[in-house]
Amino acid sequence: MNNSVRNTARLLTAGLRALLVLTVVCGVIYPLVVTGVAQAAFSGKANGSEVTSHGKVVGSSLLGQRYDKGTDKQGNPIPDLRYFQPRPSAGLGSNRKATPPVNPQYDLQVSGASNLGATNTDLIKAVKERKQWVATTYGVPESQVPADAVTSSGSGLDPDISPEYALLQVNRVAKENHRSADEIEKLVQDHVQGRQLGFMGEPRVNVLELNVALRDLTQGQR
């Protein structure tokens, strides 16, 4: 009896010691080595791919953000149509404990999806409303509105829109900026990224990079 207690104690100690030494290897040395090499070799990327414009950081090229001109009386953001607009964002992980903030969209610290099912009435309603908004705002028939313009992404921080959605916004953006549609369309075409190696993923347009280029183009006017 006494012997088996001693054996159990010895075994548990061995388990704990194994855990501690492997914690040092996998939890301290490994991440520090990786961080060291990453910071030395790819410091821009390892620190979040920040984009600067005229010496100021304007965000990360990997994370989406909103382009608003303030909020209305209810606290809902008003999109600034001089700029290209991103996808809708649920951006509210279901694990969020605090009461939802007024504007959780593209909140960098609340990544997440809507998690609404394909037959969920809230989602059906949201998709239809967004479709109507895009169609009216940009003056196109609803049948031309692409899927990514009316659905929220998995991360809620999708930095990209489809080329279709970007092109659909061209006329309105050109008008708001007093520019010709051809000029803006060329800007969009220059920012379309094809599939990686021709077959990986989907073609897309990085909204932040496009808007930075757009602001550079139009800056003289404001």
Next chain:
Amino acid sequence: MSPALAGVLQLTALIAALALAYRPLGDYMAAVYSSPRHLRVEKVIYRCIGANADTQMRWPAYLRGVLAFSLAGVLFLYLIQRLQGHLPLSLGFASISPDQAFNTAASFVANTNWQSYSGEQAMGHVVQTAGIAVQNFVSAATGMAVAVALVRGFARSRTGELGNFWADLVRGTIRVLIPIAIIGALILVACGAIQNFSGIHEVGQFMGGAQQTNGGAVASQEVIKELGTNGGGYFNANSAHPFENPTAFTNLFEIFLILVIPFALTRTFGKLVGNVKQGYAILATMGIIWLGFTALMMWTEFAHGGAALQAAGAAMEGKENRFGVGSSAIFSIATTLTSTGAVDSFHSSFTAFGGGLQLLGMMLGEIAPGGVGSGLYGMLVMAVIAVFIAGLMVGRTPEYLGKKIGTREIKLAACYILITPTLVLGFTAASMVLPDALGSMLNTKAVGAGPHGFSEVLYAFTSGANNNGSAFAGLNANTPWYNTTIGLAMLLGRFLPMVFVLALAGSLAEQQPIPETAGTLRTEKPLFAGLLVGTILIITGLTYFPALALGPLAEGLS
């Protein structure tokens, strides 16, 4: 090029990459687990542990090692979460509540990585890097060790000795997981995944002002989360978050990492039992099921059934533009057919049929190809059952790899396959009658309200007991009821099967080998692979069909 064609090409590229890695990695792992020599760093580690890595263990001793090590893991992880508020580098996050800390500790030690917390809202550097990421390594290495012990049970005779747990654990970590993880992490960083310790800091925004954002050791955690089929995300959005999975290439690379060890272990198995063709038969079985599921998933996602997706025009809800539908479908099958549970797109928003495939994939017991180690031992237990059924059909004593499958072996195998269904169906049923548990369902307003909500709960327990960890995240799982029951389901679903696997291994290793005769079932032939696929589908189908009918089937048909 159409998105569907691009999807097929991505799948083809993935298969080619896996095929290239199969032999070298499988042979390497076979050498690692049978080498008599220790590396210098390993000798230092054994001295720290105070264990003799050269003693052979019989199955009870091997099991005691597994359990003692895992118990230490649960306690340590629980403790550092409970103390988080007092630790340095915690980014100001408070300590985690007892039920959630238990759930998370159980989850990561059981290789499940179910998360009832939101990474960027709750966990600081210490818990993420020195707690969670460590279990990503060692729980994977533990799974591989148990699988190798079972393979030794088949390979050895008249001994009962299954190897040394400490040696298998340390070798799996030092020689297999860490080298791949270092290279993989740097590839991810080169593509844009972050790797820093800048904590919570401000980043300027285009329209002016700034936002708070989280820095962290993300790439180093991301790579082992996929490679060790763990799945717990640094951020709430998991592998959909651009800092975890920045490009379409990294998405394919992460799928590759998920699948590479589970598939290559079949080569290791073939090498260790002295007949690589036996490994190919197991590989073929896994491959057929995986490919079938992937094809069905791509088909249903491109067809985008369901009123909301029909209105949108494509199944893009919960999916990222850079991946698109095809790549997301491949990821979601890879993650549910292994015990990974990482997500690059949100499963709750898939088509009803797609959600059903994810559920069914986990219900198969995650053996196609399954978690690192757990996939192989799960599949070998299924092979034992298939051999037994074949034996009954022709009236011969069943045997597999020269070992007799007698009463004791079949009892252990039967216990193994009964554990998870019991946990899944038992806890789901209990949740359906408790008012508190019912209140956690998000999708109660869905058309056909009941079915999607039921699917969420069924998915949660299926995911927990099978050690997957992905979620139909509509369910608010951070309640004492779900934290505790899912925590229990994860621990019991991980360690009870290991008990039976190791007992089976011990029993096999004690046997005399039976010489092969003309009447022996040729388990390296396609016929056997076909029989094995059938056995898996029939057993899973009979067990779960009633529950699936109440959830995804009812939703899909409504």
